[in-house]
Amino acid sequence: MLEPRQVTNTEQARQIVEERGLTHVKVGVFDQDGVLLGKYLRKDKFFSALEGGFAFCSVVLGWDSKDQLYDNVKYTGWHNGYPDAEVRILPHTCRELPMEDNMLLFLCEFTGQAEAICPRGTLRRVLEMADSMGLNAKAALEYEFFMFKETPESVRQKGFRNLEPLTPDWFGYSVLRNSVHAELYHQIMDLGETMDFPLEGIHTETGPGVLEAAIAVDDAENAADKGALFKTFMKVLAQRNNLMATFMAKWSGDYPGQSGHIHISLYDDAGANVFYDPSQTHNMSQLQRHFIAGQQKLMPEFLAMLAPTVNSYSRLIPGFWAPTEATWGVENRTTALRVIPGSNKSQRVEYRLGSADANPYLALAAALAAGLYGIKYKLEPEAEIKGNAYEQEHPEYLNLPRTLWESAQRLKQSEAAREMFGNEFVEHFAATREWEEREFRKHITDWEMDRYFEII
Incomplete structure (x- = not known):
């Protein structure tokens, strides 16, 4: 059986979820303050997202660490209705969550227009x-x-x-x-x-x-x-x-x-x-x-x-x-x-x-x-x-x-x-x-x- 840190690609991400009989996994993305924001995804949604990504409300790039909305950023806000931002799942970040019984965590990155301001994406470009x-x-x-x-x-x-x-x-x-x-x-x-x-x-x-x-x-x-x-x-x-x-x-x-x-x-x-x-x-x-x-x-x-x-x-x-x-x-x-x-x-x-x-x-x-x-x-x-x-x-x-x-x-x-x-x-x-x-x-x-x- 695969161990979480052996996962390197989408095929292996599917494999480890199937091997463990998981119904859900946890996914998360770090915002500009370094706060991990995420959710549980059902297995079929996760498998789909592995291929094409999934949507995350862009408000997470438009509010501060106390969920107060910025009034001075161009990317997202009331002016464009806080549309969805696309994120990609990073299979190689798969990790065990020992405090949760049989649960895996996968990190994500923002893509599309949001990629330019994504903290992890900024480091990757450097x-x-x-x-x-x-x-x-x-x-x-x-x-x-x-x-x-x-x-x-x-x-x-x-x-x-x-x-x-x-x-x-x-x-x-x-x-x-x-x-x-x-x-x-x-x-x-x-x-x-x-x-x-x-x-x-x-x-x-x-x-x-x-x-x-x-x-x-x-x-x-x-x-x-x-x-x-x-x-x-x-x-x-x-x-x-x-x-x-x-x-x-x-x-x-x-x-x-x-x-x-x-x-x-x-x-x-x-x-x-x-x-x-x-x-x-x-x-x-x-x-x-x-x-x-x-x-x-x-x-x-x-x-x-x-x-x-x-x-x-x-x-x-x-x-x-x-x-x-x-x-x-x-x-x-x-x-x-x-x-x-x-x-x-x-x-x-x-x-x-x-x-x-x-x-x-x-x-x-x-x-x-x-x-x-x-x-x-x-x-x-x-x-x-x-x-x-x-x-x-x-x-x-x-x-x-x-x-x-x-x-x-x-x-x-x-x-x-x-x-x-x-x-x-x-x-x-x-x-x-x-x-x-x-x-x-x-x-x-x-x-x-x-x-x-x-x-x-």
Whole structure:
């Protein structure tokens, strides 16, 4: 009998459904916020969709993460009546759903007009550019996330205040904590193995109830699937244990923010790591220097794809393990880009800017496209940063936007973004980020009430 991760084509997708005697399967597509949206399909409908696709209401590309309708996007809206968008099923993404008895999940992509703004499709187009340059990208994603002894009901009853973390105090890399909660850790590791987002490592980070998980390296497209599925089903697993996991960039001003670091390496068709050159300092090839230069130059322009929420910018402040300028260094965790010297197998760059709340497809697309741009135009990076990057002065053009609105404007104005992602994507995604900022401005924060209510 076929195993889910052995499925590669439509014929095998049919075969595994028949072998298991399934009446329904689950299908899903990731929206611009990285949220998995889907449904159950009956077997005959699924078989038909394998050949010709199926329709998904385009509203999922026309509303925000709270189902509020955008008023500023061209693709879909009241102006065209929210027509259907076509999606294709991707047989090779077939996975077991261990929390559901005898159920399979298949991921999908938008096609037709919606393909230009589809997050997964956007990454795929960047990977096609890499392929045209004779390059194959590998990537690994890391996520920090907080776990709470809360439920969706309790956090709302508490107004998201006075939440109880899974564990108290600051205790990074704690064997005490992961031994006390060993059953949960084993559930997480087992889920990663079963659903094919295996974890190279998982440990407590510094802060109450915070964990960090490093997903195993894979080809870039698979790596993004794994990151997106990890975030989704970590929340599922937590809630099934009467816990909650959050990937907010920063949930409290008292603790460091939550990152979504991206490790990238490039290989040629012969399987050689093109970043690796043992004749050069730090084993950095000229191609890796160009790649880093592109990432550095375009980081301020692509920031909205890596820091996509208002909350993302609460993390990007000095002294909290998050970069504030587009800097690079060798084995330097205070810089935005960390070159990791190694072998033909391990030479890579870590894009440390990304936050945990980013859409994995778009974050990886941005990090990779910027590097390819640097290779294409043979850019050279600024001088390597040694020591604490937070305490050093940097050229003004390396400063990152400080707000989501500013990031959206930089993306819209970026000729490089339009070249690498297409006009349709840039216009649509920038508009969704402008909406996000405008929605935030409608609300009064606790900080404003405390600061101004009595005194001003």
